Amino acid sequence: MASELQSARKTETVFRTENLNIYYGDFLAVRDISIEIPKNKITAFIGPSGCGKSTVLRCFNRLNDLIKSFHLDGKLFYHDQDLYAPEIDPVEVRRQIGMVFQKPNPFPKSIYDNVAFGPRLLGYKGDMDELVERSLKQAALWDDIKDKLKAMGTDLSGGQQQRLCIARAIAVQPDVILMDEPCSALDPISTLKVEDLLQELKEKYTILIVTHNMQQASRASDRTAFFNVEANAKGQRTGYIVEYDRTEVIFQSPKEQATQAYVSGRFG
């Protein structure tokens, strides 16, 4: 199973969705998502609150499976593999596709154990110290904490905690990293650090990031999807993608009026 997903890592398009409709019970939360996410690029999801950015993001690593009322129709391919095919094990999916959450959530364990958690699950046989060090360096946290690897991860500052969570996610060498507003709890300096980090990480990983920060999307991403939300006849507020293109296009010459209004801050 693992090897099947691993060897599937070859195509240049990492994710491809076809008419994805996502429901919570009877509620259609997001409709008609058909996009392609390219490899080794940063793709940003922007849009007003409640339009379903997190909902879509969490489909990519099947984290929505934890929500009982969740279901979807349409297709979601990871490379050439149908992610929602019955034979796919969601646990394996999450080992390929890591996630960083909005609120930094290190485990109440040491910094070292936080980073080593994923590799230990996978039964990593190599040099753990070296892997932990490399992951922390990649996450630009090594210099801050190299003398206190035994300190609790939860005692770090917010920005450091978030970088620890990034280190924890990359320690399992995933193919993709999903980030749901990773900077919303951080100060501007930590935010810039994480953004610099993203540029380095995209050499090795494909990154999807949800953000409410327009500057962040325009600075840090290669492609941007603008989501909006519309009430239907029954009063359900369903999200959809208005426009998806290269980031310069979305910010400088969007095709849609709504996109123009949103990125220039004249929304609503």
Next chain:
Amino acid sequence: MASPEFATALNMKRSSMSPRTLFSSVMTVITFVCAALALIPLVAVLSYVLINGASSFRLSVFTQLPPAPGLTGGGFGNALVGTFLTVGIASLLSIPFGVLAAIFLAEFYRDTKLAETINFLTNVLSGVPSIVIGAFAYAFVVLATGTFSAVAGGFALAVLMLPTIVRTATESLESVPRDFRQAAIGLGATRFQTTVQIVLPAAIPAIITGVMLALARAAGETAPILFTASTSRYWVRSVWEPTATMARLVFDFATAPYKSQQELAWVGSLVLVALVLVTSILSRWIVRKR
């Protein structure tokens, strides 16, 4: 400027005669008096036990057997051992079951009909008078094995402790932030790995507190012990024979006609209270240390 109706609102000085301030002061006094009244029985019991117990306290009470009726001296060494034994058996029976049940309720069957049913039954069980639990253990263990025993007493105490353990452990597990679970699942941990490696370690201090408090309470229970462990004047030799316990000893000796026995009952009460106190302090200390 301000309209006439609002003129007073501009005066922000505190007036002790305003109805609002007056009401607030009266309420503060009433709350204080109620709190003081509630403390009276607690202080009275503790000081009474302390005064009576301490006056007859000797170290030899821990090592000697109870005196024969009419004689002085002696102690309750066998009852102390018996209490630890029955409570130990009760722990062995109730902690694994209780904590496992809580894990299933909180982690695997959360918000299901099954969990609701078990929760309801646990609440019912915690409301069952302890004498009824004793009767049940009598029928179930004493009659079946043909003897009063520490095992029967331990069984009764286990049934008594179970609801508390299940409830506190479930609450401790449920209070572990969802973020931890999501992070672990997001890293490719299975439900089981998440529970064992992340959720349980985070919940353990709170679980220990709950278990210790249940233990302390069980150690002092008399009703279910009366006709399960029964009592004995000798040291314990086997878990399958009648066994003395502190609670039963206090019950027997406090109502006995001899002064020396009554004195021992007070010392025994003091020891029981001290046990409970030490357990509570210990459990708090464990939580602090984390």
